[in-house]
Amino acid sequence: xxxxxxxxxxxxxxxxxxxxxxxxxxxxxxxxxxxxxxxxxxxxxxxxxxxxxxxxxxxxxxxxxxxxxxxxxxxxxxxxxxxxxxxxxxxxxxxxxxxxxxxxxxxxxxxxxxxxxxxxxxxxxxxxxxxxxxxxxxxxxxxxxxxxxxxxxxxxxxxxxxxxxxxxxxxxxxxxxxxxxxxxxxxxxxxxxxxxxxxxxxxxxxxxxxxxxxxxxxxxxxxxxxxxxxxxxxxxxxxxxxxxxxxxxxxxxxxx
Amino acid sequence: xxxxxxxxxxxxxxxxxxxxxxxxxxxxxxxxxxxxxxxxxxxxxxxxxxxxxxxxxxxxxxxxxxxxxxxxxxxxxxxxxxxxxxxxxxxxxxxxxxxxxxxxxxxxxxxxxxxxxxxxxxxxxxxxxxxxxxxxxxxxxxxxxxxxxxxxxxxxxxxxxxxxxxxxxxxxxxxxxxxxxxxxxxxxxxxxxxxxxxxxxxxxxxxxxxxxxxxxxxx
Numbered sequence: 001x002x003x004x005x006x007x008x009x010x011x012x013x014x015x016x017x018x019x020x021x022x023x024x025x026x027x028x029x030x031x032x033x034x035x036x037x038x039x040x041x042x043x044x045x046x047x048x049x050x051x052x053x054x055x056x057x058x059x060x061x062x063x064x065x066x067x068x069x070x071x072x073x074x075x076x077x078x079x080x081x082x083x084x085x086x087x088x089x090x091x092x093x094x095x096x097x098x099x100x101x102x103x104x105x106x107x108x109x110x111x112x113x114x115x116x117x118x119x120x121x122x123x124x125x126x127x128x129x130x131x132x133x134x135x136x137x138x139x140x141x142x143x144x145x146x147x148x149x150x151x152x153x154x155x156x157x158x159x160x161x162x163x164x165x166x167x168x169x170x171x172x173x174x175x176x177x178x179x180x181x182x183x184x185x186x187x188x189x190x191x192x193x194x195x196x197x198x199x200x201x202x203x204x205x206x207x208x209x210x211x212x213x214x215x216x217x218x219x220x221x222x223x224x225x226x227x228x229x230x231x232x233x234x235x236x237x238x239x240x241x242x243x244x245x246x247x248x249x250x251x252x253x254x255x256x
Numbered sequence: 257x258x259x260x261x262x263x264x265x266x267x268x269x270x271x272x273x274x275x276x277x278x279x280x281x282x283x284x285x286x287x288x289x290x291x292x293x294x295x296x297x298x299x300x301x302x303x304x305x306x307x308x309x310x311x312x313x314x315x316x317x318x319x320x321x322x323x324x325x326x327x328x329x330x331x332x333x334x335x336x337x338x339x340x341x342x343x344x345x346x347x348x349x350x351x352x353x354x355x356x357x358x359x360x361x362x363x364x365x366x367x368x369x370x371x372x373x374x375x376x377x378x379x380x381x382x383x384x385x386x387x388x389x390x391x392x393x394x395x396x397x398x399x400x401x402x403x404x405x406x407x408x409x410x411x412x413x414x415x416x417x418x419x420x421x422x423x424x425x426x427x428x429x430x431x432x433x434x435x436x437x438x439x440x441x442x443x444x445x446x447x448x449x450x451x452x453x454x455x456x457x458x459x460x461x462x463x464x465x466x467x468x469x470x471x472x473x474x475x
Contacts, residue, residue: 054374083383091380101375105393114389117377160375167379 004045004067005030005171005203006051011060013046020046022227024060024252030170031201035214035235038224039250043209047224050174051205052095053086064089065170091120094169098176100156102148106158109144112166127166134162138192154185158192165196172196174206186210193217211254215239223247257439263446266432270425274450274454277342277414277424281349282407289403290353297325307358314355320416323348327420343419354409360402364395397469404462408455425450 004027013021020043028034036044049055051062053069062069071078072085081089095236103111112131135144138158140151148156157177164172174193178186192211197204197217208214215221215235223231223238231244242248257263295307314322326344339347368391376386418427429447433440445457 052374052378054377082278085381087380093378095378097371097375097378099371101369101371102391103372103375103394115376115381118385118389119380119382164378173378243285 002029004028005065007063007188009061011062012058013050024229026229027092028203030203032203033197033217033219034205034222035218035225036205036207036212036222037211042224043227044224045175047206048175048207052093052173053090092170094164094167094176095173096160096164096177099180100160102156102159104148107145107147111159112163116166131166134166138162141231152185153181154188157181157189161192169202171203176207178210257436257441259442259446263432263443266428267425267446267450270423270428273422274414274424277417278411280346282410284346284350285353285357288350289357289361292354292358296358296362297365299306311355311358314352318353319413320346322352323416323420341420341422345420345422347414349410353406357403357406360399364398365391367398368394400465401462401469404458404465408458411455411458412451
């Protein structure tokens with residue numbers, strides 16, 4: 001059996017007095033496609049933000065490729081990770097955001113090229129070719145010199161995906177990437193995600209409200225409810241056979 | 257009294273002093289602004305408080321008193337001769353406007369959307385790289401119009417250096433007025449026009465900067 005590439009061990013997270021996550025245990029395997037569904041405010045986004053080091057867990061461990069993300073060894077004891085440690089562990093993780101977060105002062109080609117060149121120290125020529133290829137792949141080969149403000153929401157989100165892919169992550173996180181889009185633009189973004197899921201061998205974690213899509217591409221579906229993973233399994237298990245009352249109720253709202 | 261043939265040539269004698277003091281104190285204040293603004297955002301408690309003290313003292317007291325302190329008071333208190341009045345003028349104006357501009361730098365950096373820093377983190381940038389490639393370039397676009405505004409104010413503020421014996425445009429105008437009291441309205445009118453003409457390129461720059469700022473950040 002292969003080792004998980006990410007392992008959450010009894011991870012808790014609270015913001016002030018509010019306990020958002022109350023003990024998450026989760027394994028993500030290489031190339032696995034995981035969908036996280038659940039009502040708003042159930043902590044879905046927080047799970048992946050902690051993995052991207054944007055949010056620190058209140059307790060528990062997140063292990064990435066065998067290394068503890070938020071803790072490091074110092075003089076024989078485990079202490080809170082510093083920035084250097086976080087950078088060394090999160091290098092294989094990429095993320096796409098609900099609000100795109102493209103860099104508005106750079107062209108979309110520069111958006112893709114900056115990190116590989118300056119973070120990974122890769123050759124500029126090679127990065128440029130790869131970035132153009134990636135932008136062509138997401139259907140924006142003719143816009144490489146445009147600025148983000150000149151693009152539609154769907155196009156921006158496709159650039160954001162290209163930007164993450166150029167870094168060649170082993171794990172890609174998608175945080176409600178279609179929630180901020182006009183309905184008619186959702187399809188083009190989902191198409192790119194499907195393309196990545198089918199042709200790239202990275203692990204993917206999708207936090208989404210696009211229920212049918214998630215259930216369609218996911219190997220594993222997690223139903224998060226009130227800060228715990230209330231149900232997990234293959235898409236068919238979760239949809240067809242779950243006895244969880246709240247999950248059935250949640251799904252029925254999407255099924256009409 | 258003819259404003260073109262008699263007044264203007266006199267005022268022109270002070271042009272060099274006004275311009276060199278403006279240029280030097282503007283550059284000095286920009287430097288102080290970036291140092292002050294970044295220190296205000298530092299994680300170091302002492303550095304933050306110390307910079308805050310500098311900013312509040314220089315914003316909270318008047319420029320002319322600061323100028324006189326540096327020029328008249330400090331040499332007596334410490335029995336040292338600081339420097340020429342030109343250098344003291346530059347230091348006083350630079351420190352004073354540097355304090356205001358520090359707050360511009362600080363607030364511009366803070367107003368870059370948090371999602372920008374998060375996206376940079378997701379691309380595994382270090383905190384220095386996030387500042388260098390993502391936050392700072394956007395913050396600078398937001399700062400430009402304010403830097404333009406304060407530079408216009410600085411130009412007008414340079415007139416105070418005549419009070420510590422520097423011979424700028426205002427100094428020569430005032431000398432003329434004191435020997436031709438009846439012509440005061442005309443002389444001061446020409447002085448006003450002089451400052452206005454000098455401010456024109458700065459006003460133009462500020463307008464341009466506002467356009468650039470609008471283009472560069474909204475996503």
